[in-house]
Each structure stands twice: as structure tokens, then as C-alpha cells.
Amino acid sequence: MDDDPQFCLRWNDHQSTLVAVFDRLLENEALVDCTLAAEGKCLNAHRVVLSACSPYFELLLSKHYDKHPILILQDVKFQELKAMMDYMYRGEVSISSDQLGALLKAAKSLQIKGLWDNRKGDVESSVHVKPKSPQPVIPLPIVQGLTMEQRRRDDSREGSQSPGLIKKKKNKAEK
Incomplete structure (x- = not known):
């Protein structure tokens, strides 16, 4: 037939529910399966979220078979790392204008989607709207x-x- x-x-409410769940999991450090370190400080994270938000993390974590890898980020300040994590988990982050340049530079090095577009090699201009069917x-x-x-x-x-x-x-x- x-x-x-x-x-x-x-x-x-699929997207908003997932964002809320990821946020809660991060806040409670539930089901975390990797750690990011910068300036001697650590943040726990979820590989699936990092991989979804960054081709750099996706490639790195797909080749890392440890149960709970620790990734040490040499050229990233902890404050920038925290802001990028907030951005990846919540879809937004508030920072001061004097922090913007450093954040975007770090986001470019880690290929964070939405903050850096690897097709253009620069910062994305705004939120992309999906065209209607x-x-x-x-x-x-x-x-x-x-x-x-x-x-x-x-x-x-x-x-x-x-x-x-x-x-x-x-x-x-x-x-």
C-alpha cells in the first residue's frame, strides 16, 4: 500500500530537554567520562558532548581508548576552557569584551562549532537557521x-x- x-x-521540547539534561549532568558530574585540564585545574566532561561540538575533540577522543582520559590543554587558560564548556553544554556563554579575543582564539584552536567555522577559517557570524522544508x-x-x-x-x-x-x-x- x-x-x-x-x-x-x-x-x-527535544532540544531544550537535551540541553537541560546535559547541563544537569555536567553540574552533578554524573556519567562524566573524560577530564579537561588547563593551568593545573580540571573540568569533567562527557565525550559525546565534546565530540558533537568539536571535530578536534571528536578525532582525539575517537582514538583515545582509555576509560576516562585526561586531556591537558597547554595553550588554553582555565577561564577560557570553562567558558567554552558552558558554551558547548548550554549553547551560550556570557563573557566580557576583554575576554572575547582570547576565547575566540582558544575556540579556533579546539575547533568549537559555532565559535569557529572550519570551512571559512574564522569566527561564525551568527546562529544558523535551518531552512524550511x-x-x-x-x-x-x-x-x-x-x-x-x-x-x-x-x-x-x-x-x-x-x-x-x-x-x-x-x-x-x-x-
């Missing part, structure tokens, strides 16, 4: 934090499956 509608389940989707009602969108079969994501339970409920509701 090629006309069988597909449903896209969207967690409306050229094909319209039909919004369906919000159900407990999810947004469902009906899509044509040819618009479905590879490997996605139509949730059977939702489909059965929809069919019952139409009867």
Missing part, C-alpha cells in the same frame, strides 16, 4: 509533548516506520 500515510512523531506538511494535534505530521510515503525518512499503535487509534477514530 503506497498510499498508506506515514506519521512523523516530533518531540516538541519546501514540501508542506499537514500538522496534526499535539499529544503529550509530541507533534505529529502526516507525510506522503515518498517524503518519509529512510528507516522510519509508521507507529502502528497511533495508526490503529487514528483508524478507530475515523470509524
Whole structure:
């Protein structure tokens, strides 16, 4: 049945929830699996967050097989490291204008996404906005934090499956 509608389940607060969870995990030092050190001071971190935010860390940590590696950053001040960690975990950081240059220089050396764009070799100008899909989707009602969108079969994501339970409920509701 090629006309069988597909449903896209969207967690409306997915990004904000993940940011809040990562922030809480960092604050509680829960599930940390690596340590960054600068100027003799240490910060615990999560490899997955560092790797997601920096191709430098991704390459370095993917080749590091220790259970809990300690990465010593020679040319980075602890204050800059702390600010970059706040940026990576929270998506923003507040710093004074006199710290900006040093932070951006350190971010460039560690290839921190959003603070340095390795395609251009310089600081990114602003937040990138994802373009809207050229094909319209039909919004369906919000159900407990999810947004469902009906899509044509040819618009479905590879490997996605139509949730059977939702489909059965929809069919019952139409009867």
C-alpha cells in the first residue's frame, strides 16, 4: 500500500530537554567520562558532548581508548576552557569584551562549532537557521509533548516506520 500515510512523531521540547539534561549532568558530574585540564585545574566532561561540538575533540577522543582520559590543554587558560564548556553544554556563554579575543582564539584552536567555522577559517557570524522544508506538511494535534505530521510515503525518512499503535487509534477514530 503506497498510499498508506506515514506519521512523523516530533518531540516538541527535544532540544531544550537535551540541553537541560546535559547541563544537569555536567553540574552533578554524573556519567562524566573524560577530564579537561588547563593551568593545573580540571573540568569533567562527557565525550559525546565534546565530540558533537568539536571535530578536534571528536578525532582525539575517537582514538583515545582509555576509560576516562585526561586531556591537558597547554595553550588554553582555565577561564577560557570553562567558558567554552558552558558554551558547548548550554549553547551560550556570557563573557566580557576583554575576554572575547582570547576565547575566540582558544575556540579556533579546539575547533568549537559555532565559535569557529572550519570551512571559512574564522569566527561564525551568527546562529544558523535551518531552512524550511519546501514540501508542506499537514500538522496534526499535539499529544503529550509530541507533534505529529502526516507525510506522503515518498517524503518519509529512510528507516522510519509508521507507529502502528497511533495508526490503529487514528483508524478507530475515523470509524
